[in-house]
Amino acid sequence: MDEATPANAYDTDVFIVGTGPTGATAALALATYGVRAMMVSQWSWLANTPRAHITNLRAAEVLRDLGLEEEIKLYAVPWDQIGDTLFTTSLAGPEIARLRTWGTGDDRSGDYLQASPCTMVDIPQTYMEPLLVKNAAERGAKVAFSTRYLGHEQDEHGVTVHLLDRTSGHEYSIRARYLIGADGAKSAVAENIGLELVGHTARAGTAYVRFKADLSKYVAHRPSILHWIMNPAANFGEIGMGLLRCVRPWNEWIAGWGFDKDAGEPDLSLERVTNQIRTLVGDPDLEVEVEGSSVWYVNQQYALSMSDGRVFCGGDATHRHPPTSGLGSNTCMQDAFNLAWKLAYVIKGYAGPELLETYSDERAPVGQQIVARANQSRLDYGPLRECFDTQGPDGIASVEAGLARLRATTPEGARLRARVVEALDKKSDEFNALGVELNQRYTSTAVAVGPDTGAEVFARDPLRYVQATTRPGAKLPHAWLVGANQHRTSTLDITGHGKFSLITGLSGQAWKQAAIRLNLPYLRTIVVGEPGYEDPYAYWARIREIEEAGALLVRPDGYVAWRHTRDVWNSETAETLLNEALSTVLSLQEDTGMTAEDTTIHAVTG
Numbered sequence: 001m002d003e004a005t006p007a008n009a010y011d012t013d014v015f016i017v018g019t020g021p022t023g024a025t026a027a028l029a030l031a032t033y034g035v036r037a038m039m040v041s042q043w044s045w046l047a048n049t050p051r052a053h054i055t056n057l058r059a060a061e062v063l064r065d066l067g068l069e070e071e072i073k074l075y076a077v078p079w080d081q082i083g084d085t086l087f088t089t090s091l092a093g094p095e096i097a098r099l100r101t102w103g104t105g106d107d108r109s110g111d112y113l114q115a116s117p118c119t120m121v122d123i124p125q126t127y128m129e130p131l132l133v134k135n136a137a138e139r140g141a142k143v144a145f146s147t148r149y150l151g152h153e154q155d156e157h158g159v160t161v162h163l164l165d166r167t168s169g170h171e172y173s174i175r176a177r178y179l180i181g182a183d184g185a186k187s188a189v190a191e192n193i194g195l196e197l198v199g200h201t202a203r204a205g206t207a208y209v210r211f212k213a214d215l216s217k218y219v220a221h222r223p224s225i226l227h228w229i230m231n232p233a234a235n236f237g238e239i240g241m242g243l244l245r246c247v248r249p250w251n252e253w254i255a256g257w258g259f260d261k262d263a264g265e266p267d268l269s270l271e272r273v274t275n276q277i278r279t280l281v282g283d284p285d286l287e288v289e290v291e292g293s294s295v296w297y298v299n300q301q302y303a304l305s306m307s308d309g310r311v312f313c314g315g316d317a318t319h320r321h322p323p324t325s326g327l328g329s330n331t332c333m334q335d336a337f338n339l340a341w342k343l344a345y346v347i348k349g350y351a352g353p354e355l356l357e358t359y360s361d362e363r364a365p366v367g368q369q370i371v372a373r374a375n376q377s378r379l380d381y382g383p384l385r386e387c388f389d390t391q392g393p394d395g396i397a398s399v400e401a402g403l404a405r406l407r408a409t410t411p412e413g414a415r416l417r418a419r420v421v422e423a424l425d426k427k428s429d430e431f432n433a434l435g436v437e438l439n440q441r442y443t444s445t446a447v448a449v450g451p452d453t454g455a456e457v458f459a460r461d462p463l464r465y466v467q468a469t470t471r472p473g474a475k476l477p478h479a480w481l482v483g484a485n486q487h488r489t490s491t492l493d494i495t496g497h498g499k500f501s502l503i504t505g506l507s508g509q510a511w512k513q514a515a516i517r518l519n520l521p522y523l524r525t526i527v528v529g530e531p532g533y534e535d536p537y538a539y540w541a542r543i544r545e546i547e548e549a550g551a552l553l554v555r556p557d558g559y560v561a562w563r564h565t566r567d568v569w570n571s572e573t574a575e576t577l578l579n580e581a582l583s584t585v586l587s588l589q590e591d592t593g594m595t596a597e598d599t600t601i602h603a604v605t606g
Helices: 021-032 057-065 069-075 109-115 125-138 188-192 270-281 328-348 353-379 382-386 399-406 411-426 434-438 509-518 539-543 571-585 596-605
Strands: 012-017 037-040 084-088 095-100 142-144 147-154 159-165 171-181 197-200 205-212 226-229 242-248 252-259 289-297 300-303 311-313 480-482 488-490 500-505 523-528 551-554 560-564
Touching (some): 012 021, 012 328, 021 037, 057 069, 057 328, 095 411, 109 434, 125 142, 147 171, 171 328, 205 270, 328 353, 399 411, 551 571, 560 571
Parallel strands (some): 012 171, 171 311
Antiparallel strands (some): 084 095, 480 488, 500 551
């Protein structure tokens, strides 16, 4: 258990460096769980550019659990407006292909609706961060801006963090039980604890220009937040296409294109970028208001571990990659969601400190996976780009030359068009990758895998399709139940929210009695079939993978911690099994010999 040091020996329980998606989500979750949290930023405010924007299903579920989903929707571009993605010579010019992305197509929308009670949305980081920080502060988290992290020391009982108030120049220290480094790709916290990162940095360069222009006549009838421009004006690099990203429909945009980083920084003069935007749009007279320009570099780097003692890192501090596949801020929020409940349980005395080691065990492999996926998604543009060879017979590249080849009424033209179809399908590994988002599996001591759990075999492509399962280490599947008010409620709504959930069926009364006897403050019991949890559609019955009097133990982050697939009719047997499972998952036995049953007393008196 966490040491019995008085709470007043600490200025805060958890100190967080960084107010981006990782830090703000951690502060929000901790405050929601009743844990004292403080986060700081060296800047005077939050994100000043729209950077991250896609919110995938798993991140949406995290926001739903934390009570922000509906508020996020007020500021987000809805699902049905984000996915009619063009591959075109310009917005005004001839199209080469379209792809229904983010599950919006007729062939995939059902998969997305079946997988989650949420929908994907697009909300720029300039809107997401203030919502996260506002709600964290409203729930009790402390926030300080213009405050720079200088360093820290940790000991057996806590962490002393050294800070600089950039406004006054005053240096001071904060004492906390734990420290979270959520300070981005140049993380000082990660550097100070010596996290080992493998991979490459700055392996390609991209120019981004933020601008305002009314492009509604080009896109409102085919709405999407991403459009790819296949044009000689923007054909450099491994993607080899220009990008027009909608920030706010349909008058705030980002234009992007690759550049040769070995030749130095690109020309981003007002004249140059204005002409480039007009070329990508295909309107030489377009009125453009350029708001700012920048360059960024493609990284392919991840941390082998994400913690050292009482210090934890997450988000871009531990996985650095391009925005392809839209995995960045989503993974950041999931890192925080995984860590926050574990910190809360150790601080409250519900779990042993070894539980905190499972954060790195579970999230570091995910970081490695998403770094590889994001970079592979860039490479996967190659086959499509190769189908549009713009080199003319005179050696001059032109859109017309590419279109002539692509539209040729010859065997070669037919083969080329078949290659377009094949290459376009490959891009679903990026743009319709439901499995990448929801098939993450955890292996750690916070997951108790029974002897009856063999190796998982995926029935369909694990990149594109989610495999709903209740096997330990998987996310609890979504299924619609019917609540006491006769409204539908998701299995994700009745679990989570800071507690473990024991799920059984009507004949699982032994489990219900076992939970009553254990009387744990962090455990709720859900008997599917009783009022409030009825299964008239039989959706749950079809996917639960346990007998009706079996049981599932679901963690606060929505992942299955343990299951007993066979019926149990004796309450004493159920109590023994449940107590053992909780003690294993919460690292209790290794710490002090306590079991889950003992934590009821400890939580009150410890």
